[in-house]
Amino acid sequence: MAFPTKASLSYSSSGLLNRSLCPCGGNHLPQGHLQDQMTYDHWQFAESMPQSPTDLIDDLIKMGVYKPQVLQLADTLTQVEFKEALLLRQISGGNPAREKLCRALIKEAGGLDQAMTAAFGVHATEFFSNTIRNSDFSRRDFLKKVAVAGALIAMSSCAQGNQTSTTQAVADDAPEVDGLEKTDLRIGFIPITCATPIVMSEPLGFYEKYGLNASVVKMPNWAAVRDSAIAGELDAYHMLSPMPIAITLGLGSTAFPIQLASIENINGQAITVAMQHRDRVQGPEDFRGFQIGVPFPYSMHNLLIRYYLATGGLNPDTDVQISAVPPPDSVARMTAGDLDAMLMPDPFNQRAVYEGVGYIHLLSKELWAGHPCCAFAASQAWIDENPNTFQAVNKAIIDACAYANDSANRETVAEALIDRQYLNQPLEVVQAVLTGNFEDGLGNTFNEPDRIGFDPYPWKSFAKWISSQLVRWDLMPEAQADYASIADDIFMTDLARELSESLGQNPPSEENRVEQLKFDTFDPANPDAYVEEQIEKFNV
Structure with a gap:
């Protein structure tokens, strides 16, 4: 289950556009009437792009900008996510800091589709006219979307020349690989x-x-x-x-x-207890009667929680109820009161802390260091x-x-x-x-x-x-x-x-x-x- 984040990066459009550096991070000499925004050649590139987000992505695919493995993301992403993933891959080149900036910009604009449609869509003029008749906030919101779209396209246009990504760094020392039956x-x-x-x-x-x-x-x-x-x-x-x-x-x-x-x-798990039991649980004997979640019957989690409970004199098959819970559902189940405790893989123990619904009673490495x-x-x-x-x-x-x-x-x-x-x-x-x-x-x-x-x-x-x-x-x-x-x-x-x-x-x-x-x-x-x-x- 996905949960909304409590905090995210925030970049204002004005903050970005007032920078003399190109949004890609390169130090290009500014030219022309857009010297406070991006280099003139980037703006020309943006203006030459197709008038819909879908056509934009299609053109970039035909140009060979995206590698075949990137296109395979379509198997698991929705259309909107697919477009966003493609653009982010192209812009970031595997550089997490640059990709984080792009994601923050897209979030600021309310989504990639909204930004692209406002800037390049067939109804861009109509949208702009509407904003003129509406409040200052609407105008600012519209212009922010346009600015974000332009920045993303600019970053894409120059990313090829400035990439020094981890992906490239890893690939640079790639060994010769022969005889692969399947790639x-x-x-x-x-x-x-x-x-x-x-x-x-x-x-x-x-x-x-x-x-x-x-x-x-x-x-x-x-x-x-x-x-x-x-x-x-x-x-x-x-x-x-x-x-x-x-x-x-x-x-x-x-x-x-x-x-x-x-x-x-190795390690990387924890026993997390629901917050309502914070004053009750000191050791394994205090879990009596608990509903306890583990990810699967044939898991280290099930074996380790049984090992721990038994040391407190509890029979894991009769004194508690252990049930299999998919890890992504675990925090929601604890929030709903269905779980008193869990021995789950991370990050869900830490996510329970982040959401304020549970606390970490014991790290699994305390039961067996290096397990x-x-x-x-x-x-x-x-x-x-x-x-x-x-x-x-x-x-x-x-x-x-x-x-x-x-x-x-x-x-x-x-x-x-x-x-x-x-x-x-x-x-x-x-x-x-x-x-x-x-x-x-x-x-x-x-x-x-x-x-x-x-x-x-x-x-x-x-x-x-x-x-x-x-x-x-x-x-x-x-x-x-x-x-x-x-x-x-x-x-x-x-x-x-x-x-x-x-x-x-x-x-x-x-x-x-x-x-x-x-x-x-x-x-x-x-x-x-x-x-x-x-x-x-x-x-x-």
Whole structure:
């Protein structure tokens, strides 16, 4: 569910037009009667444009201004959004700061169509006459729309000469890519910060760097991702890390072999409690009777909340009610009183704080520092048919993980994620998650740089812990719990290491490690004993 932002940038038309610099950011020498607005050649370009927004976009397409992958946005955007996305892509060239300026201008004008129609539409003269007869506010509003349209066109006309975008910077050091079986890809994702490497690889050019024309496709929930994967409607997917195990083994669905290629994120989740319980909840024992939301039964979120509740003596199947809630619906459900608490992916924990409906009780890294959450996955059949393409897209994502994991890049990454076709969230919410500088909703401010991390290495010990908890909570029959085989057959640790090394990274040489959690230690050499110890210790 989308929520309106509380604050946005605001640029007045007069503020823009009084600048001597061109709106594109270039320092061009002004000429002619428009020296306070834009260069004369830009204005001539604007005046030569077609007289309707649709024709304008059509002409720019015919001129070859837009690359084919940009046109694929039409598959997921409405006509108005499509036009806006095309223009913004052309103007910004992947530069988040320039695109933010354009979005602020469009918002100031009341929308791209309104600005373009006022400036170039067939009824522009009639609109202008009407404004003359109306109030000063109407005249100012009309002129503002005209000014915004002119500024956007001017920015578009000179963007080609001034682009120094992140996309270009990434593409400049692109390796030679040969033998790709397929280049046009559809990769499904859920709009959460866990999807950062998969999502940002489109606007920041990581797919393009490896010869891929990949479009990320927003999905409504995890069941839809699973069903689309089985139906072959997607080439690859953003999945919760337990999902490849569950789908491969036929837990909750038809058995369909899926490979977990790389981890997308570690940490990055939180337990959020509705504000009406702020004085009641101190620890896991205080959740008794709560309605608790998680994104999917086969999720780290479900396993971690069960792990936490059990340490307080609660039986997650009888003392609380845990239900699957699509992450984009979670804040609305908490606002409506349907959820007392949730262990959700971000940015929705931070969004609950932003909306004043909940507070962050615990970050998931406090339960298990470095725990896996989401992953990049593809079907075994698709990998077998497209081995080179699969390695290329996996390499792009591993490369993107390294970029996103660098704290110096987090602001740029946040800018790339907030668009409507991606996370559709306020910038300050996404920045709070990615930078770790955040408020908890109770008046406290924290600096937790590792609130979320992007380490792609798929430790086989991750698979074994996940499988042990699926057994513990009767989500997997004990007879299917061949822990070593599950880890070896589904987690592609060797390939992830090989691709990381080819990028100059230093991945671990080991496949397993002892995992240190808040309340116990997991030895991947003996998962059965671990489950027995948990049950004995907490009597659940």
